[in-house]
Amino acid sequence: MDMAAPRHIKTTCPYCGVGCGVIAEVSGTGDVSVRGDESHPANFGRLCSKGAALAETIGLDDRLLYPQVNGAHTDWGSALDLVADKFGAAIRDHGPDSVAFYVSGQLLTEDYYVANKLMKGFIGSANIDTNSRLCMASSVAGHRRAFGADTVPGCYEDLEVADLIVLTGSNLAWCHPVLYQRIVAAKEKRPRMKIVLIDPRRTATSDIADLHLAIKPDSDVALFLGLLRYLARSGALKRRYINGHTTGFKEALQSAELLDLYDLVRRTGVAGATLEQFFALFAATEKVVTVYSQGVNQSASGTDKVNAIINCHLATGRIGKPGMGPLSVTGQPNAMGGREVGGMANMLAAHMNIEDAVHRERVQRFWQAPTIAAKPGLKAVDMFRAVADGRIKALWVMATNPVVSMPDAGNVEAAIRNCPFVVVSDVTAATDTARLAHVLLPAAGWGEKSGTVTNTERRISRQRTFLTPPGDARPDWWIISEVASRMGHGAAFTFSEPAEIFAEHAALSAFENDGARDFDIGAHGTIDAAGFEDLEPFQWPRTKQGSSVERMFTDGRFFTPDGKARFVNVQAPALAATEPGFPLTLNTGRVRDHWHTMTRTGKSARLSRHYAEPFVEIHPEDAARHRIGEADLVRVSTGLGAILVRALITPRQQPGSIFVPMHWNDQFASRARVDVLAASVTDPTSGQPALKNVPARIERF
Ligand code: SF4
Numbered sequence: 001m002d003m004a005a006p007r008h009i010k011t012t013c014p015y016c017g018v019g020c021g022v023i024a025e026v027s028g029t030g031d032v033s034v035r036g037d038e039s040h041p042a043n044f045g046r047l048c049s050k051g052a053a054l055a056e057t058i059g060l061d062d063r064l065l066y067p068q069v070n071g072a073h074t075d076w077g078s079a080l081d082l083v084a085d086k087f088g089a090a091i092r093d094h095g096p097d098s099v100a101f102y103v104s105g106q107l108l109t110e111d112y113y114v115a116n117k118l119m120k121g122f123i124g125s126a127n128i129d130t131n132s133r134l135c136m137a138s139s140v141a142g143h144r145r146a147f148g149a150d151t152v153p154g155c156y157e158d159l160e161v162a163d164l165i166v167l168t169g170s171n172l173a174w175c176h177p178v179l180y181q182r183i184v185a186a187k188e189k190r191p192r193m194k195i196v197l198i199d200p201r202r203t204a205t206s207d208i209a210d211l212h213l214a215i216k217p218d219s220d221v222a223l224f225l226g227l228l229r230y231l232a233r234s235g236a237l238k239r240r241y242i243n244g245h246t247t248g249f250k251e252a253l254q255s256a257e258l259l260d261l262y263d264l265v266r267r268t269g270v271a272g273a274t275l276e277q278f279f280a281l282f283a284a285t286e287k288v289v290t291v292y293s294q295g296v297n298q299s300a301s302g303t304d305k306v307n308a309i310i311n312c313h314l315a316t317g318r319i320g321k322p323g324m325g326p327l328s329v330t331g332q333p334n335a336m337g338g339r340e341v342g343g344m345a346n347m348l349a350a351h352m353n354i355e356d357a358v359h360r361e362r363v364q365r366f367w368q369a370p371t372i373a374a375k376p377g378l379k380a381v382d383m384f385r386a387v388a389d390g391r392i393k394a395l396w397v398m399a400t401n402p403v404v405s406m407p408d409a410g411n412v413e414a415a416i417r418n419c420p421f422v423v424v425s426d427v428t429a430a431t432d433t434a435r436l437a438h439v440l441l442p443a444a445g446w447g448e449k450s451g452t453v454t455n456t457e458r459r460i461s462r463q464r465t466f467l468t469p470p471g472d473a474r475p476d477w478w479i480i481s482e483v484a485s486r487m488g489h490g491a492a493f494t495f496s497e498p499a500e501i502f503a504e505h506a507a508l509s510a511f512e513n514d515g516a517r518d519f520d521i522g523a524h525g526t527i528d529a530a531g532f533e534d535l536e537p538f539q540w541p542r543t544k545q546g547s548s549v550e551r552m553f554t555d556g557r558f559f560t561p562d563g564k565a566r567f568v569n570v571q572a573p574a575l576a577a578t579e580p581g582f583p584l585t586l587n588t589g590r591v592r593d594h595w596h597t598m599t600r601t602g603k604s605a606r607l608s609r610h611y612a613e614p615f616v617e618i619h620p621e622d623a624a625r626h627r628i629g630e631a632d633l634v635r636v637s638t639g640l641g642a643i644l645v646r647a648l649i650t651p652r653q654q655p656g657s658i659f660v661p662m663h664w665n666d667q668f669a670s671r672a673r674v675d676v677l678a679a680s681v682t683d684p685t686s687g688q689p690a691l692k693n694v695p696a697r698i699e700r701f
Contacts, residue, residue, distance in 0.1 A: 003028035003029070004028040005028065007025070008024070009023070009026070009464050010022075010037055010040075011023075011447070011463050011466070012040075012463050013047070013050075013054065014106065014446040015050050016175065016176055016595075017176065017329055017332055017333065018042055018177075018178045018179050018329075019042045019461055020036060020037075020043035020047055020048075020051055020178050021036065021037030021039065021040020021041075021042060021461065022034050022035070022036065022047070022051060023035050023036070023037045024054075024447060024466045026466050032055045032058060032466070033055050034052065035047070040461070040537060041459065042178070042455055042457070042459060042461075046178045046182075047178065048177035048178055048181075048592075049177070049593050049606075049607065050593060050594075050595060050601060053593075053604045053606055054446070056605075057601060057604050058445070062429075062430045063427060063442070063473070064426060064427060064428050064434070064443075065470055066442060066472050067439070067442060069438065069439050075472075076474070080479075081486060082439060083486075084486030086394050086421045087123075087421075087487065090393035091123060096124040096125035096127075096371075097125045097127055098391065098392060098393045098394070099125065099394045099395070100128070100377075100378065100383050100386070100387070101115055101119050101127065101129075101395075101396045101398065102128075102129060102130070102131075102380065102396070102397045102398070103128060103338070103343055103398045103400070104130060104132075104399035105130060105132045105330075105334050105335040106131075106400065106596075107334060107398060108334060108337070108450075108451030108452060108453060108463060108476070108477075108498070109338075109340065109451060109452045109454065110477045110498040111398070111399075111451065111475065111476035111477045112130075112337060112338045112343040113349070113504070113505045114480045114484075115128060115343065115476070115480050116128055116349060117369075117492070117493075118480055118483070118484045118489070119373070119377075120349075120354075120363075120373040121364060121370075121373075122367075122369055122370065122371070122489045123371075123487075124373060126345050126346070126373035126375065126377030127345065127378050127383065127392075128345060129345040129379050129380045129383050130338050130343050130380070131332070131400045131402070131405060132330075132332060132339070132344065133344065133345075133379055133380040133687060133688060133689075134405060134406070134688065134691065135297065135298075135332055135335055136297055136330050136331065136688075137302075137344070137379075137683070137686040137688040138296065138302030138305070138306055138683050138685075138686040138688045139292075139296075139328035140347075141303040141306070141685045141686035142306025142310060143328070145303070145307055145685075146306075146307055146310045146566050146567075146568060147518075147553070147558045147565055148558050148559035148560035149517065149518040149519075150339055150347075150351055150518075151518045151552050152336075152456065152458055152552070153327075154289065154324070154325035154457070154551055154552075155458075155550045155551060156182065156457050157322070157550070158324065158325060158327065159179065159183050159186065160186040161287060161322050161323035162193065162287045162288060162289040162323040162324070163193055163286070163288070164194045164195075164282065164285040164289075165183060165195050165196070165288075166196045166198065166289070166290040167195065167196070167197050167198065167209075167292075168220060168290060168292045168296060168309070169198065169220065169294060169297070170199070170205070170293035170296075171199065171203040171204065171293075171589065172291065173203065173207065173208075174203070174590060174591060174592040175293065175294075175331070175589075176293070179329065179456075183208065187208060194211075195208050195211075196209065196211045197211070197212045197213070198213045198215055198223065199213075199214065199215070199295060200214055200215060200585075200587060200654055201587070201617075201653060201659060202214065203652065204592070211274070211281070213268070213270050213274060215268045216267065216268055216269040217585055217587060217657070218299055218300070218573065218692075218693050219267045219268040219269070220305040220308065221304050221571070221572050222259055222264055222572040223267075223275075224309050224312055225255060225256040225259050225308060226256070226259055226261070226264040226268075227278075227279050227282060227312050228252065228308075228311055228312055228315060229257055230276075230283060231279075231282070231315055232253055232315075236282075236284075237315050237316065238316050238317035241556070242314070242317075244556060245557075245564055245565060246565045247562070247564050247566055248566050248569060249314075249315065249567045251569040252311050252567035252568065252569050252570070255569050255571055259572060261275065267575065269654075282312070286318070287322070287323030288316075288318055288323075288324060289323065289324065289327055290312070290325075290327065291327045292306070292329070293328070293329045293331070294331060294589065294691075294692075295692065297686075297688055298689065298690060298691040299683060299688075299690050300681050300683055300690040301573045302683040302688050303685040304568070304570040304571070304685075306326075310326050310568075311568065313325060315567075320553035320554040325551075328456070329456050330456045333455075334453040334454060336453075336455065337454040337460070339351070340505075345376055345378055345379050346376040346377075346379065346687075348363050349363055349505075349508055350505070350508045350509040350511075350517065351509075351518055352517065354373060354376050355375075360372045360373075362511065362512055363508070366507075367492060368492065380689070381406070381682050381689055384406060384416075387415040387418075387419050388412075388418070394419075394420065394421040394422075394423075395416065395422050396423040397416075397422070397424045397426075397437075398425050398443075399427075399443065399476065400426075401431045401432060401596070401599065403416065403431070403432035403436065403665075403673075404432050404433075404665040404673050404675060405596065405675060406675060406680075406689070407675055407680045407681070407689040407690075408640060408675075408678065409673050411640075411680075413436070416433065416436045417436050421438055421439075422437045422439075423438070423439045423440075423441065424437035424440055425440075425441035425476060425479055426441075427442070427444075427445040427599070431597065431599055431665075432597075432673075441474075441479055442471060442472055442473040443473060443474065443479065444469040444474060445469075447466050447467040448465060448470075448473065449463065449469075449476075450462075450465045450497075451475075451501075451502070452498075452502060457539060458540050459539045460521065460538055461537040462532075462535050475498070477498060477501055478495075480493075481493040497529055499528060499529045499531070499533075502527060502532055503527045503528075505521075506522055506525040506527065510525055519540060519541065521540050521541065521542050522542075523546045524542070553565075576693070578695070579639070581697060582637075582638060582639065582695035582696050583656070584656055584657065584658050584696045584698060585656060585657045586657075586658050586659075586660060586678075586692075586696035587657060587658070587659050587660075587693065588659070588660055588661070588662045588674050588675070588678070588692060590661060590662060591610065591611050591661045591663065593607040593608070593609075593610035594607065594611070594661070596662075596663065597663060598663045598664065598665070601663075614643075614660065614674075615645050615647070616636050616646070616648065616658050616698065617649075617650050617652060617653050618698065619650070619651060619653040619655045619656070619657070620649055620650075620651060621655045622658070627700055628698065630649050632700050632701070633645070633646060633700070634698050634699070635698065635699050636674075636698055637677070637696065637697050637698075637699075638678070638679075638694055638695060638696045640677055640678070641676045643671050643672050643674060643676065643677065644672065645672055661674070662675065662691070678690070678694045
């Protein structure tokens, strides 16, 4: 019997923001295996446990195969007509701001682009926000405040040439494992490279740390103010850089001077000698990269934390040079791509600003759109509040599961349940959110759809198709375009393939862009299907001349009107009072082998072996105080509710702190949605929810 030769398709991992290249091998009999792509500059062949298990997660057992309306199968035409009718009726009767899209960093850039175009340019509202709001909105806001644009300055190679890497609020070993592997390999080659970990927990990342600062949650602003003060007093400032390329230093330093070592010890909980050891190391080392992630972003002071970090890099001129700079590592595979197309309620496409009338007019003219959103829309937490109080009449959730992942998840569930019209487009109907939908639309999944994603270092890579979508599943861009067409906007949504969308996105990035805007991939504004198929990974910006940029700000010019970076005058937040009855601090986060709400990784028995069920990490002293033994069932409560999880007693926790992973939901374990416990507290600048540092209590069940 003739057997077709195996096919090898280069694509990108759909999990974290490292954006590893993957080669999918499809055998003659259709079996799929994956391996790392040695030619991809993000991973050079490496994969972590999640990436290596991708082939185990593409089974069809829980796939949504056909459109459904109120639980009954229907055809695409009927489902799309209904969605267009209901959204159209809400807009007609209650105005454009009565509808909302809640989208996802799991979408490809082309999907994101079309959703944003429909909402902002053709519906005329900015009510499109994304689960990236839960992930990196504070970094976006911090970048914009400091640099005048949402620009990541550096690249992964900086991690290999740095002499000091400061990891703050980042369990890189589990959450961005291939970057961690790259650092481990670099440190093996150059043992004098130093690693400092700043994290309330002793995580797996502490294995490579030369110094661990187990700070109290949310004391990062104070810590980096203390560092700025130390840099000034120890002669480590780069005065010429500060004077030539920045503004606002004097005021920022005045705030830093308010905190002495005694204050810092009180606020951070770290011994004075340890703080000074860190400060001295930072001051004495020229090549420093500060990596930060959700421990920084998911906080009521997240944006200030980001700027406190950036301030220290600006003060020492350590930015835009090899081995130096702040590096925000994004959680999701396409959080960056979503930012590029403006898929957030406070942004326009191509990194243009919704508050800027010139930008709004430009985007509207480029799209030949009948309107353009005139003001920022509802950010995620506010969006679900508006669903709850009836302002949103029609909601479309794409590729995400807010009933599990949003703070105050119980009330988010109730809000969606009571919303007059809810559409969910996803690969599965087996999510807590999909169960509440009036209309379910089957979306194509990883391996079945084609487009681009952007990773943490601004590198755009292709996701390619190697599987046939099952049943009636379709790509998200097609679904959105069909709805747009039925709403009367067909002429602007004639896309027949993702290459056309990517070309339009690229053309918009270059449209009337004289270099004042950071995001520019205009070289691809005329790309065709064949060129798109062959597109190699590249970092933006990429101009018409075709050059890519590894590092930004190498010339000391930024995207502010005067070209200078801004020191932001951040203040250490007031010390939080203990909430009576809730004496512990609950932090949330990821485990190594699961992803988000486990709709994909939950299918792999291998991945589920690492942690088979949800748990709460408790320090031995707290466990003894509450008479809790190893593996006991524990009720974790806050003012909003309670969950039941297994006790894991470990000195990795500080006394007074507990940790619960975010992944489990009511699909996999009864009453384990940890985000029902977190209140909807947000950072005032970024709108990112504080999913850490939640007052809680524990008791044996
Ligand atoms: Fe995928 Fe991230 Fe693992 Fe790379 S590090 S294989 S992108 S999950």
